[in-house]
Amino acid sequence: MPTQPSIRPPRADALRNRNHILEVAGLAFADEGVDVSMDSIAKRAGVGPGTLYRHFPTRDALLAALMEVHYAYLDQARMAIQADEPDPGIALDRWIEALGTWMNAYEGLPEPLRAAWSQPSSVLRPTCQSLVDASAVFLEAAQRNGDARPSLTGRDIFLAALAIAWAGANTGGAIDTRQALQEVLRTGWALPVSAQDGLHEK
Incomplete structure (x- = not known):
């Protein structure tokens, strides 16, 4: 059987270049939003465009x-919520809030996330799907506890949170707008108290 060619690990200087570009790009996105040009990032990093695109x-x-x-921080938040919040409805609410914070890590981020969800080949799509899956875990726990409407899915929660993040970003990032829309979303996913009482009586 022919042996598979070994995969050569990246050179140390290539890894340094990559990490440096990431650090500079993070600062550029934080300063100017995700629409900053790739050429501008290359100039900030002191590398040629070819190095950046490689x-x-x-x-x-x-x-x-x-x-x-940022996903690593969000995953830590997910685990913390699951570990210290016994109420499934409150846990879902906290997860939606954490999700919204992640979606606004950079100005303009909700738009590429929205585009990625509609393009299965996007490199951002797997991240979006993992957040749909995590949202489903919180939602299903709330549904089993009679706190959330049974017709909803993790996809619904993810897209609703994304819509709020997009709306908040397009109204000047106003915190009160995001909070108001999160309250609307909470009203949307939560079962009315009368319905909860009926479920708990069964």
């Missing part, structure tokens, strides 16, 4: 790599 062929690829760091 590591990150598209802006979405660069954004996906940056969001891995």
Whole structure:
């Protein structure tokens, strides 16, 4: 049987270049939003465009790599909520809030996330799907406890949170707008108290 060619690990200087580009890109996105040009990022990083595109062929690829760091923080929040919040309805509410914070990590981020959800080949799509799956875990626990409407899915929760993040970003990032819309979403997913009482009596 022929042996498979070994995969050569990236050179140390290539890894340094990649990490440096990521650090600079994170600062650029934080300063100017996700619409900052790739050429501007290359100039900030002090590398040629070819070096930038060799590591990150598209802006979405660069954004996906940056969001891995933010996803790690969101995953920590997920585990903390699951560990210390015994009420499934409150846990779902806290997860939606954490999700919204993640979706607003950079100005303009909700738009590429929205586009990624409609494009299965997007490099950001797997991250979106993992958040749908996590949302489903919280939602289903709330449904089993009689706190959430049984017709909803994790996809519904993810897309609703994304809509709120997008709306908040397009109204100047006003905190009160996001809070008002989160309250609307909470009213939407929560079962009316009368329905909860009926379920608990069964």
